[in-house]
Amino acid sequence: MAESEESAPLGAVGASGTAGEENGLPAAPAGFWIRAGSLTIDGLVILTGIVLVNSFLALLGAPGALLQAIGLVFPFAYHAVLIGRFGKTAGKSLAGIAVVRQDGGRLGYPRAVGRALAYLASAATALIGYAAAAFTPQNRALHDYLAGTRVIHSGDAPAWRKNSCTALGVIGVIGLAAVMASAPYANRGGMGFATFEEETSRLNLRTIRIALLRRALDAGAAGREPYPQTLAQLAPEYLLELPPLDFGRHPANAEVEPYPADLCRMGPAGPELDGSKLKDTGRWGYLRGGADACKALVFIDCTHADSNVQEWFKY
Numbered sequence: 001m002a003e004s005e006e007s008a009p010l011g012a013v014g015a016s017g018t019a020g021e022e023n024g025l026p027a028a029p030a031g032f033w034i035r036a037g038s039l040t041i042d043g044l045v046i047l048t049g050i051v052l053v054n055s056f057l058a059l060l061g062a063p064g065a066l067l068q069a070i071g072l073v074f075p076f077a078y079h080a081v082l083i084g085r086f087g088k089t090a091g092k093s094l095a096g097i098a099v100v101r102q103d104g105g106r107l108g109y110p111r112a113v114g115r116a117l118a119y120l121a122s123a124a125t126a127l128i129g130y131a132a133a134a135f136t137p138q139n140r141a142l143h144d145y146l147a148g149t150r151v152i153h154s155g156d157a158p159a160w161r162k163n164s165c166t167a168l169g170v171i172g173v174i175g176l177a178a179v180m181a182s183a184p185y186a187n188r189g190g191m192g193f194a195t196f197e198e199e200t201s202r203l204n205l206r207t208i209r210i211a212l213l214r215r216a217l218d219a220g221a222a223g224r225e226p227y228p229q230t231l232a233q234l235a236p237e238y239l240l241e242l243p244p245l246d247f248g249r250h251p252a253n254a255e256v257e258p259y260p261a262d263l264c265r266m267g268p269a270g271p272e273l274d275g276s277k278l279k280d281t282g283r284w285g286y287l288r289g290g291a292d293a294c295k296a297l298v299f300i301d302c303t304h305a306d307s308n309v310q311e312w313f314k315y
Helices: 032-059 064-086 090-095 109-124 128-134 142-147 159-185 196-221
Strands: 097-101 149-153 256-259 264-267 270-273 284-288 296-300
Touching: 032 064, 032 090, 032 097, 032 128, 032 159, 032 196, 064 109, 064 196, 090 097, 090 159, 097 109, 109 128, 109 142, 128 142, 142 149, 196 296, 270 296
Parallel strands: 256 284
Antiparallel strands: 097 149, 264 270, 284 296
16 A cells, blocks of 8 residues: 555665665755754745735835734744645755654644744754754754654755755854854944844834825825824824834833924934934834925934944934
8 A cells, every 4th residue: 555645755765875765764864064054044035035024014004013923923834834745945955855754754734833833942942952953863953852853865956055055054053153152242332133122113113104105105196295293193094003112221102202393404314313302202203394304204212222332213
């Protein structure tokens, strides 16, 4: 009786060491460095996907909470869906490796979802869970043990591609180690690493500005006043709701602090705000009625600096 798709091995190696031979033994485990290379490629694919999806949704006026949720869910969905369906992600496909069950069978979606969630455990151990693939039997990482999986050479990639992915893995691990080593000094000399909350606040700021621009274009085409009296008037047509501000310097809120137009002036690089006149409320700042680029401006009403040593109101 033929094996079912669920239990059929993804690859096997025979005496000659090539994949997929009929008299094959269990396929050779993929080493740590080529796995690191495939994960580096996947990271770039995931980052690109999140940026493209969130940029499109921001243009449609999607709330910041939705964009934040997509950033959290997208990586897990990427791994779960592709590994559940094909046994490999884009990075693993380029590297010529695949994820299988311990018996060599395909994972299926339930186990793939569990393996994707198990990445959290590998990350929570200061990445030691990932490093386990360098010294454990069959080069299994912590998430492989938790999900009952292993990673093998699937035999569908030329040597040059495998070698390139291995080299990329070395570069990626060295780069990650350098970032982790420099983390204690991150906030010195303007070389900071932004927190998740800071990046979300900046993303929410761009979302409001895009919504304001869309409203101005629509109103101008209809012969109406392009800029609203308050930011609340952007909802629900251009924003489902005003996104919150929560970057650590002030209590989280979604309130707006109005300012007069003379707070803004044109500088060499565009509109500039007079920081000495700000109230530092930690709210969204909004002014309208000025000239040129100061006709309407949304900003973060905070005079403190972020991790990049730049004052918030200057974004």
